[in-house]
Amino acid sequence: MNKRNRKGLRRDDGIKKKRKAGFTRLAAASPSRHALFLHLSRVLTAHELDEGLAKLYLERTRQVAGTQVDDLLDRFKSLLSAGRDPIRAVREDIMPDQVLGPVAQTILLLWYIGGIQAPGGGDWQMQSADQYYRALVWETIGAHPPTLSNGYFGHWKYPPEM
Amino acid sequence: MAETSISEKDTFDVVIVGSGVAGALIADVLVGNGIRVLLLEAGETGVDRQAMVLRWAQATFKGLGTAYIASQPSKTPGPEQPADEKDRRNARDVYYDQANSPEKYLSTYERRVGGSTWHWLGHTPRLLPNDFRMQSAYGVGVDWPISYSDLEPWYCQAEKALGVAGDDAEWKEVHGAFRSQAFPMSKIWPSWSDMQIARKLNGVPIAGHQLAVLSTPSARNSQVYDGRPPCAGNASCVPICPIGAKYDASVHVKRAVEKHATLREKSVVTRLEVDADKSVHLVHYKHWDGKPGKAWGRIVVVAANAIESAKLLLLSAGPGADKGVANTSGQVGCNLMDHLQKAVLATSREPVFPFRGPPSTSGIETFRDGPFRDRRGAFRLSLGNDGWGRAGSPYNDVAHLVRDEGLLGEELSARLFHDVSRQVRISCSVEVLPNRNNRVTLSPQEDSFKVQRPAIHFATEAYTHAAFGPALDVIAEILRAIDATPIAVDRDPLHYSGAGHIMGTCRMGFDAADSVVDPDCRSHDHPNLYIAGASTFPTCGTANPTITIAALALRAAANIAAALPKFPANPSEAHP
Numbered sequence: 001m002n003k004r005n006r007k008g009l010r011r012d013d014g015i016k017k018k019r020k021a022g023f024t025r026l027a028a029a030s031p032s033r034h035a036l037f038l039h040l041s042r043v044l045t046a047h048e049l050d051e052g053l054a055k056l057y058l059e060r061t062r063q064v065a066g067t068q069v070d071d072l073l074d075r076f077k078s079l080l081s082a083g084r085d086p087i088r089a090v091r092e093d094i095m096p097d098q099v100l101g102p103v104a105q106t107i108l109l110l111w112y113i114g115g116i117q118a119p120g121g122g123d124w125q126m127q128s129a130d131q132y133y134r135a136l137v138w139e140t141i142g143a144h145p146p147t148l149s150n151g152y153f154g155h156w157k158y159p160p161e162m
Numbered sequence: 163m164a165e166t167s168i169s170e171k172d173t174f175d176v177v178i179v180g181s182g183v184a185g186a187l188i189a190d191v192l193v194g195n196g197i198r199v200l201l202l203e204a205g206e207t208g209v210d211r212q213a214m215v216l217r218w219a220q221a222t223f224k225g226l227g228t229a230y231i232a233s234q235p236s237k238t239p240g241p242e243q244p245a246d247e248k249d250r251r252n253a254r255d256v257y258y259d260q261a262n263s264p265e266k267y268l269s270t271y272e273r274r275v276g277g278s279t280w281h282w283l284g285h286t287p288r289l290l291p292n293d294f295r296m297q298s299a300y301g302v303g304v305d306w307p308i309s310y311s312d313l314e315p316w317y318c319q320a321e322k323a324l325g326v327a328g329d330d331a332e333w334k335e336v337h338g339a340f341r342s343q344a345f346p347m348s349k350i351w352p353s354w355s356d357m358q359i360a361r362k363l364n365g366v367p368i369a370g371h372q373l374a375v376l377s378t379p380s381a382r383n384s385q386v387y388d389g390r391p392p393c394a395g396n397a398s399c400v401p402i403c404p405i406g407a408k409y410d411a412s413v414h415v416k417r418a419v420e421k422h423a424t425l426r427e428k429s430v431v432t433r434l435e436v437d438a439d440k441s442v443h444l445v446h447y448k449h450w451d452g453k454p455g456k457a458w459g460r461i462v463v464v465a466a467n468a469i470e471s472a473k474l475l476l477l478s479a480g481p482g483a484d485k486g487v488a489n490t491s492g493q494v495g496c497n498l499m500d501h502l503q504k505a506v507l508a509t510s511r512e513p514v515f516p517f518r519g520p521p522s523t524s525g526i527e528t529f530r531d532g533p534f535r536d537r538r539g540a541f542r543l544s545l546g547n548d549g550w551g552r553a554g555s556p557y558n559d560v561a562h563l564v565r566d567e568g569l570l571g572e573e574l575s576a577r578l579f580h581d582v583s584r585q586v587r588i589s590c591s592v593e594v595l596p597n598r599n600n601r602v603t604l605s606p607q608e609d610s611f612k613v614q615r616p617a618i619h620f621a622t623e624a625y626t627h628a629a630f631g632p633a634l635d636v637i638a639e640i641l642r643a644i645d646a647t648p649i650a651v652d653r654d655p656l657h658y659s660g661a662g663h664i665m666g667t668c669r670m671g672f673d674a675a676d677s678v679v680d681p682d683c684r685s686h687d688h689p690n691l692y693i694a695g696a697s698t699f700p701t702c703g704t705a706n707p708t709i710t711i712a713a714l715a716l717r718a719a720a721n722i723a724a725a726l727p728k729f730p731a732n733p734s735e736a737h738p
Contacts, residue, residue: 012225025371025470042277042569043571044570045571045574045575046570046571046572046574046575047575087571090570091570091692095568095570104570105564105565108564108570108574109560109561109564111559112560112564113560113561115222115557117561123222123223124222124557125222126220126221126222127220129219129220131218132219132220133219137556137557137560137578138517138556140575140578140579141517141556141578141582141583142515142518142579142583143397143515143516143517143518144397144517144518145219146396146397146398146517147215147218147219147396147397147402147404148396148404149394149395149396149397149518149686150394151394151395151396151518153350153351153384153385153392153393153395154384154393154395154396155395155518155519156351156353156354156395156518156519156520156547157351157352157353157354157357157513157519157524158352158354159513159515160515160518162579
């Protein structure tokens with residue numbers, strides 16, 4: 001236990017205070033963006049999602065939507081701060097928004113498909129085999145990504161276990 | 163003659179052009195008999211299977227050839243192998259010259275060690291007895307110079323060689339196609355979807371028939387076979403089996419090489435040379451690195467698929483073969499065939515759980531033969547396990563529900579499962595008659611390897627068109643019986659997909675004036691030249707061709723081994 005100095009503070013309080021201020025600053029910067037993106041993604045998909053994949057997907061979404069992603073995350077954050085139920089808030093305030101709604105849809109589709117489609121349609125731009133395999137669509141339909149079934153011979157004879 | 167400049171290392175008993183299923187099987191049989199074999203392959207072995215799978219998984223454009231893009235695509239240009247990356251989507255149209263073709267020939271192949279069996283589905287139904295005698299039975303097409311009975315023992319051997327899984331009771335005698343031996347393996351289990359369809363069709367006559375849903379014989383392991391694992395339902399047979407449960411010809415290439423066959427890959431054969439005595443011994447090729455090569459064989463086998471084989475024979479026109487090698491009949495390149503397919507997509511009332519298992523595990527063989535064949539083509543029906551995958555599902559389904567219906571969260575996942583689990587596909591595959599105007603010739607344009615490209619002229623006939631209507635009618639009745647609703651059906655007989663079944667162009671026959679090879683698959687014109695593969699098919703029925711290719715290849719290998727002693731042992735003996 002530390003003796004108090006003349007200001008009444010314990011000797012290591014100053015260091016703790018500096019560290020705490022530093023952590024708070026960090027929390028206000030990129031981890032918060034990632035955390036928000038992950039939270040929003042979980043609301044959009046109703047799935048538990050991987051943080052590492054979320055980081056990649058935040059980057060990918062930024063590549064196509066630029067600063068609109070941060071606008072979306074800011075809006076989401078402010079809705080949360082106002083104490084709104086996340087799912088209702090997304091449905092009522094974000095999806096109908098002309099600008100933010102499509103960005104949210106891009107994120108949702110990215111989690112489901114592992115790819116991003118150009119505005120005119122066409123191919124789903126893939127980035128990696130890992131993202132292809134982790135796309136949510138396959139487990140959702142009771143199947144698996146082609147080339148990786150993890151199944152036994154004949155499993156297709158039975159309905160999927162879900 | 164350049165024969166005295168051929169070294170011993172380039173002298174072989176048998177030189178085989180092409181390491182697809184035909185060439186690989188022949189090499190394996192011959193080398194097992196102590197025969198010195200050279201396998202020449204234009205393509206490469208490439209990277210290992212897992213690397214190919216990952217390449218496909220990460221690809222944005224997932225075409226048939228995506229996993230198989232060569233390390234130097236410009237060295238083996240082909241319909242799945244664009245010289246330029248920008249052409250990946252339309253490699254076929256860049257390679258085939260179809261400027262003068264009424265319809266586009268749609269089917270493609272791979273130019274690599276093991277050939278197109280890398281990307282095939284793996285189905286191995288045999289041709290039917292009447293497929294071999296279309297002229298005698300129905301007054302259309304031509305008769306093969308061999309019968310189903312002649313080929314039957316070889317079908318059994320081929321099924322053993324490839325490892326075919328099938329149901330003996332179901333396939334005892336379909337349209338007279340008797341079986342003298344059991345399938346090497348028990349069947350690939352039909353899917354849940356197949357079984358629901360079969361159950362609902364039971365006792366319901368369709369087009370006057372009680373339809374039987376039969377498991378489709380396949381070169382796909384239902385147990386460990388030949389050191390390869392059983393199918394795990396990775397649902398990616400086309401274009402690649404990640405575990406080798408589906409047969410591909412690299413199996414026999416590898417086995418032949420282990421038994422000391424010589425494989426020279428990256429060797430594009432450009433010319434066959436005809437000697438004064440009409441023999442074809444010398445094979446000229448060009449390596450990827452540009453160096454010319456040649457090989458001398460006592461016997462030469464051309465097994466490069468129906469398009470490349472015909473192309474090579476025509477390219478080799480010269481003294482002693484003014485219309486091309488093996489072409490006094492003028493039939494080389496002619497009678498090009500394919501199976502033409504239409505898919506009907508439907509929504510079932512009950513879930514059927516697609517996207518699981520091989521893309522198709524069952525079919526309906528009822529309409530593959532019958533009296534109607536005197537006026538219209540036969541068809542085979544296959545039941546799909548891949549939902550509407552051919553139309554962009556399931557990605558399109560997610561996109562639709564998100565963008566058009568505004569769904570998210572649990573609502574989205576519930577709807578997605580509900581909708582996709584009810585996707586059904588039933589396809590028909592229709593026969594094409596041989597027509598000498600459907601042909602492969604040489605384009606004046608060269609490919610990226612500076613070899614003339616194949617020019618194709620292809621047009622379908624009334625005989626084939628007239629089969630689509632009845633086929634779609636049967637499918638419609640089936641869907642009604644199983645309580646499924648089709649989405650948009652395209653009845654236009656000119657809108658079809660190719661099956662990947664490239665057949666005809668070097669047909670078998672008794673008459674040298676009208677065919678390219680004799681019943682032994684030996685050229686009428688050149689005593690020591692054999693042609694193997696689907697190029698030798700005089701007609702095509704409605705069967706996927708590979709098991710017939712394999713049966714003919716094993717039979718030809720036996721013929722070749724027996725004929726070998728007749729031919730000079732080396733170049734000096736050939737030209738004393």
